[in-house]
Amino acid sequence: ALLARGDEIDALAVRHFHVSEPLLHALTRCRIVVRYGVGYENIPVSAATKMGMIVARVPDYCTEEVAEQALTGALLHIRRTVAYSRDVAAGTWNAQIHIPVRSDSVRLVIVGLGRIGSALARKGLGVGFKVAAFDPFIPESAFRECGVQRLSTLDEALALADILSLHVPLTRPPDGHPTLRMIGAAQLEKMKPGAAIINTARGPVIDNAALCGALESGLLGGAFLDVLEDEPKQGSLFQQGDLSTLDKLREMENAILTPHCSFNSEQSVGRVKELGTQEINRVLQGEWPRSIAWVNPEVRDAYVARFKSS
Numbered sequence: 001a002l003l004a005r006g007d008e009i010d011a012l013a014v015r016h017f018h019v020s021e022p023l024l025h026a027l028t029r030c031r032i033v034v035r036y037g038v039g040y041e042n043i044p045v046s047a048a049t050k051m052g053m054i055v056a057r058v059p060d061y062c063t064e065e066v067a068e069q070a071l072t073g074a075l076l077h078i079r080r081t082v083a084y085s086r087d088v089a090a091g092t093w094n095a096q097i098h099i100p101v102r103s104d105s106v107r108l109v110i111v112g113l114g115r116i117g118s119a120l121a122r123k124g125l126g127v128g129f130k131v132a133a134f135d136p137f138i139p140e141s142a143f144r145e146c147g148v149q150r151l152s153t154l155d156e157a158l159a160l161a162d163i164l165s166l167h168v169p170l171t172r173p174p175d176g177h178p179t180l181r182m183i184g185a186a187q188l189e190k191m192k193p194g195a196a197i198i199n200t201a202r203g204p205v206i207d208n209a210a211l212c213g214a215l216e217s218g219l220l221g222g223a224f225l226d227v228l229e230d231e232p233k234q235g236s237l238f239q240q241g242d243l244s245t246l247d248k249l250r251e252m253e254n255a256i257l258t259p260h261c262s263f264n265s266e267q268s269v270g271r272v273k274e275l276g277t278q279e280i281n282r283v284l285q286g287e288w289p290r291s292i293a294w295v296n297p298e299v300r301d302a303y304v305a306r307f308k309s310s
Contacts, residue, residue, distance in 0.1 A: 014034070016042065016234065024044065024047055033053060036058060049299045056295060083098050109165070110135075111135070113135040223256070230245060275293075
């Protein structure tokens, strides 16, 4: 339907829908494509840029929600809450089976000190964690403002972390700094025995098969995952055997899984549509998107050339 009516569309807003290059070419009058969300891997940005089409996103609608989800994972891990709950459900009432640890004895290491990473740093410090971070793209002043230790390399972050929390975008080769499977078997082997990993970013940032191996062997003490490499369709029911990695993780007592829901709250659901619509309105009224929302600012000249006579 979109392909057939492409010449009627001035703006396109999507969430999970995959925007193909043929669809972009059919949108002959479209000025802007907006992703109702933080990531934008379902939009072919390079193709849109070549066509003079603005791509925007909504990076700031769920910052607190995702940071709180990651913090929840960290607290569940150190308090051994899920393990205790499983014991009680199985009929065992024994406080001594597991040994929780206090937050002020745990180093929380954040990879990616952007909006969400910074929010997690603030919240983590607030409950007593020792917080450090690795992000080669963030200035020193941001680390000072957050009050966290700056780490120089990913290897240093891996070796230091009691809990490692990932907050990076998903980028793939040939991008200059691809994050696809940035955490694989080699990286997991550099972590402390018994350490935990949290992923509320994008599933393919971690090699999930390698993660399963590290959890099965006891190399890692736990994983809190809101995202997976291969996720079921939202709102679907899935059967045993549909997704082999998910099947393995579901059966592991040291893995906690949630259904890519860290963005979700009563407040964020309306906020993402409001902010995304504001970006559309800006462009249709002759303005540019907000700088934090504009994915391809390099399109400016091509956009002006394409629409200067309209």
